[in-house]
Amino acid sequence: MATIKDVAKDSGVSIATVSRVINKSPKASAKSIAVVEKSMKALGYRPNANARALVSKSTNTIGVLVSDVSDPFFGLMIKAVDDVARKNGKQVLIGNGYHNATDERNAIELLINSRCDSLVVHSKGLSNQELIDYANEVPGFILINRLVPEIAERCIALDNFKGAYLATEFLIKNGHKQIACIGSNQEIEDSVQRKDGYLQALKDNGLTTSDNYIEFSEPTDIGGEKAMMNLLAKNLPVTATFAYNDFMAAGALSALEDNSIKVPEQMSLVGFDDGLIAKFVHPKLTTIRYPIHIMAEKAASLAIMLAKGEHKSSSVSLFNPTLIKRMSVSKI
Structure with a gap:
């Protein structure tokens, strides 16, 4: 495998010159x-990313x-980050946290x-500290998708409570009073916030x-299928159900179909996320x-600006959920 010394020798320049070319020095x-790029191509030389990072203080990732x-x-989140990264001449490095x-x-x-100098982090397991x-x-x-008060200016979050409230309120406005909730068993704040939004909507409407x-x-x-089953x-007089996300709602829909319960005629159903499903x-x-x-686009743009020292935010970016009306809810 060719080295930087081989490139310098082949192109007839110093190692320092090769280094300047590799690191795009003005x-x-x-x-x-x-001449250096010609030699690198001929020798099949590939610059060491870590070595470049030590010089530039960044890997452009x-x-x-x-x-x-x-x-x-x-997948949608990563695609959005990647779109911003490419516009800024950067690549994306991904980690799974489960x-x-x-x-x-x-x-x-x-x-x-x-040496990623910009990080967009979706964390539910780590402590605030x-x-x-x-x-x-x-x-x-x-x-x-998380708000930590001490670093609120570095947070991009959604009002999960409000989203669940909107979903439940919409069912109530359509005449439903016996409303069930299919929640996530994950011990994360999203699960708690969406359950709380559902309960508060019931309470505010005297239910x-x-x-x-x-x-x-x-x-x-x-x-979702298991939860609906x-x-x-329980043979409860339920006429509507709010589901933690669209996948759980889809599973619930399957269970209802298997039991010859028509949606929305006999059971109205609302999900969360508005994913493709x-x-x-x-x-x-x-x-x-x-x-x-x-x-995710905003998070990536902000991460890049902060890494460059070009921007300082002063408050959390809290996004509003919106209700998307389709065909799974009917009036009673």
Whole structure:
């Protein structure tokens, strides 16, 4: 494998000149650039990324931490970050955290050690203090879908409580009083906030419910199917259900279909996220739009600006959820 010394010898210039060309120094002349690039191509030389990083203090990469890259929700988030990264001449390095503190910590450490000067982090497992420490260490550190008061200016979040409130309120406005909730069993703030939004909407409209009307399961289509089967087994007078996300709603829809319960004629259903699946189930799913693409674009842009020292935010960016009306809710 060719080395920088081989390139210098082949092109007839000094090692320092080759280094200037590799690191795109303005001191490199057009002639030097031409001969060095020709030699690198002929010898098959590839500059060492870590060595370049030591010179430039950056690898031109944006680090992204997600829960699970196979989840379409996080696929949209990564795509948005990548769009911003490419416009800024950068590439994306991805880590999976699986909402687990150890996995998230290991992934963030790897991204930092890989000299990512911009980080967009979706963390649910780490403590507030650890995230504060990382934010203090990495100037371009941005936290998405979580609000930590001490670093609020570095947070991009969604009002999950309001989204669940809107979903439940919409069902109430359509005449529903016996409303169930299918929640996520993950021990993260999103789960609590969406359950609380559902309960508060009931309370504000003079409705009461019991724990029997709430089922928790994995936030997947299979989890949603299990949760709905459990609700049906209780034989409750439920006319509508709010689901933690669209995948759980899709699973619930499948369980209802298997039991010959028509949606929305016999059971109205509202999801959360407005993912692709919401448009392709039948009936099309009424849901709460989670603007993850816009949020991720803003997070990536802010991370890059902060890393350059070009921008300082003064307040948290809290995005509003919106109700998307489709065909899965009817009046009673």
